[in-house]
Amino acid sequence: MPLGVVIRRVPGVTRWARHVWKAVAVLPGASDANWKELRRDGDAVEFHATTLPLELFRTDTEAYLHGLSAKVPAIYVVMREGETDRPLDVVLVTASPYEAQDYADTGEELVEKMPMTDGLIAWIRDFIELHHEDEVFIKRRRDKKRVDLKQDGIGDARIRQTADVYRAPQARKETVH
Known part of the structure; x- marks a missing residue:
């Protein structure tokens, strides 16, 4: 389903950021756009930045x-x-919070959360009802092998140990000749 992305530009509050950009809405079924101005309210301007497909995967x-x-x-x-000459490039629209979290974790992308319209909720719910299959949880069984009989991994096998590896180190006494 094509989703138009609406981005708002407001004046910045510091001298280092002239403008603040924020995605504020999505338009289900929107046609193509290239930063088309939708409305202006004083210094705040909303643009239909782009239209991207919302893809669902089973x-x-x-x-x-x-x-x-x-x-x-x-x-x-x-x-x-x-x-390019655009302030932001819209990369993706997704309904998956897991995928959005993956992008947010990189720190290179800005991820904005928009409330879903009732039509989108119904469309996604219908998709889920058609394609969702519960995965049966299968608990992994342990091997019956006894691992407590032998102490493995104490020290390095290549180094000869003459004493207990758990003892505290002692100061070495030197003899005078």
Whole structure:
């Protein structure tokens, strides 16, 4: 589903940042755009920055379920500092909180959380109902091998030990001749 990304520009509060940019909304089913001005309110300007596809994958239904179970279900917009004449490059829109967290962990991207519209919630829920399969948890069984019979890994086998490796080191006494 195509999602338009709305980004707001407001004046910065320090002399080092002339403007502050923030993603504020998504537009489901939007057509293509290239930083089209939507509205202006004093110094604040909102742009339809771009339209990207929201792709859902059947292997990620657990993440979508987790996202829908949140107090406010959200779509995540991943952005980077612009490399061309644009202030920001919108990289991705996703419904997966896990994928958004992966991008947020790198520190190179800016991840904004937008509330989902009711239509998006219904669309994602229908996708989950169609494709979600619960994975059965299989507990791993331990080997029956007894590992407590032999002390392995004490010291380095290449170094000859003449005494207990757990004893405290003692000062070496030198003899005078």
